Amino acid sequence: MTDSSILTADPKNTAKKLETFRSIRPLVHCITNEVVQEITANVLLAAGASPAMVVGEGETEQFASIANAVSVNVGTPYENRVAIMKKAARAASEAGRPWVLDPVAAGGMPWRDKIIFELLELGPAAVRGNASEIRFLAGVGTGGKGVDSLDSSEQAVEAAKTLAKKYKTLVVVTGETDYATDGERVLAARGGNPMITLVVGTGCSLSSLLAGFIGANGASVETCIACCDYVNRAGELAAARAKGPGSFHCEYLDALWLLQPGDF
């Protein structure tokens, strides 16, 4: 099901996007789930961004309009927090700030799916999910098992294109191979290591990092795939040194920090 028209990530593009990201040190406003707040902040700090988790009733809109980018993740939605997410998404869009949606577990429960579709209508610059989530949002799948994907990323490429076109957004599907598309072009990033799936929040933090890459470099397929390529390389370096998921977590943060544009 791979398509010869899909191009692999260009290391020079990754280097350039990482360099710009580091020079700008984007302020990323994260409204993410309860479980992954610490690793999300640590991934952004290690990579070179400035994370801020702002969720207050009286400050979220203001902050979303001054941050370089906003990251919205529906991993543990509840009514009060969903209202904050929508406020932030609207404020970001009105201020011309990009925001990224991570539709965690889309397709699993109708209540959550409704929230995700409402957020999609608010104009994210990008959507990052696993294959089951993206396929469900595009109308061709039924979701995963809890937060795990039951499909391979290859099986979601056409769905990603459909979703990108429908909502005029970028779509990133991560998995053994990662794909980024604007609905027309598709770029792929290979590599990484499956050990990363044993550390909670590595996918969620990638979405927040993607917001930072977009905030620094602009929203494009190239920006998205550079972010995936960078993270995959860090995952490979970490896996080469790790004995298991605990040491992988440490090594992954170290690798994100140690990797330089010149390494690509």
Next chain:
Amino acid sequence: MTDSSILTADPKNTAKKLETFRSIRPLVHCITNEVVQEITANVLLAAGASPAMVVGEGETEQFASIANAVSVNVGTPYENRVAIMKKAARAASEAGRPWVLDPVAAGGMPWRDKIIFELLELGPAAVRGNASEIRFLAGVGTGGKGVDSLDSSEQAVEAAKTLAKKYKTLVVVTGETDYATDGERVLAARGGNPMITLVVGTGCSLSSLLAGFIGANGASVETCIACCDYVNRAGELAAARAKGPGSFHCEYLDALWLLQPGDF
């Protein structure tokens, strides 16, 4: 106060229960406290389960009825979240799904104690606590210091049996030695390492792991003690390699992942 009728965990039982747990990869619905969500997810992932923290008003009941098991932990209760816990516990019981209660800091504050007793009435498959918590719930103690136990686990064996009989549940008391009882039989797991008490969430995550073991193997004294035995072994391996609580945390997650049924 040790009793000659208390049998020590059989390594073959641990091996068998771990093998079944890994083959099923149970989906564990965790409603846990604010502090330990990340380590809880990471412990479940490292051990071989699929954790999902679902707390939304419109999805918790549905999810509790489809997960293999539910874990309820009252470490940081507040009104909205307590309502979600009760919904999940009821939904799990109605759907025939086992759920485990971790009565954090029982005996410390009347407001919390009332919540814990209300949850106990909803029919947990197992209750996992430290000696002070279990003794208080059984009516023979006054609680600990904050979240720390002031009693040894040996001192809670009779209380555990009383509590198990009264609520028709399994009771697990963890400490230097761990005990599991159905009110009649008592099994013990020795080993582990006190360093584990210096890493927040190791006890709480054990309760969620116990939910996973029960979800995969069924609710029995043997299932409970196998889970304790597995965790103790991981703690010993981690302590042998750790310099302090930071490295212990990493080594513990690695050990949970590295340990195989054949190692018992």
Next chain:
Amino acid sequence: MTDSSILTADPKNTAKKLETFRSIRPLVHCITNEVVQEITANVLLAAGASPAMVVGEGETEQFASIANAVSVNVGTPYENRVAIMKKAARAASEAGRPWVLDPVAAGGMPWRDKIIFELLELGPAAVRGNASEIRFLAGVGTGGKGVDSLDSSEQAVEAAKTLAKKYKTLVVVTGETDYATDGERVLAARGGNPMITLVVGTGCSLSSLLAGFIGANGASVETCIACCDYVNRAGELAAARAKGPGSFHCEYLDALWLLQPGDF
């Protein structure tokens, strides 16, 4: 801008304060932000305190009045939680228990600033912030970039004295050099390592540790600077062994645990 009247931390004072802290093992009631709860608990455990995150409507006041100290951090404020913070601060003050305020991102957003000034009126024993936060609270600056300081700690010494006098509190400014003042005297702690700024919650957890030091040793400039000196030494030891922020996090917790009074 350094002042010859500022004395450097005395290692003997650090040793003595750490020894008392460890012998008392203070129970520290933390109401902190969503992002740093786990590292805060782990820092307190590694250092030798007993952390408890209690935020329930019906138990916070009771717990604040029995803990050795309370830590209030406004990193992720929202209305319900702010109400809890105020209840805890009032209860601690009424019971004669010291509490520490961490005014995260003061000067960034008016809604949050109002909350911080309201908390300041409730009588903290100490305020711990970065230079931008302390300067803003003293009326001589405009805040930082998100949670990052844009000023050096030297630039905040006079502001810290002003703030301390105005609110009759101790003020600690952390940065490359740390300063503690009661409005008259100023003590400084040098050392540490900038790698610590790449791990989320190291500053926030210092505020909670400071609460523990004050709970065990009493509120004084000497107590505050001893806490900073201890943490700086741990940061140096960790940085000497770390490859990046992931390994630094582990090494830092190990170092907090390994350091003994006799090492100063």
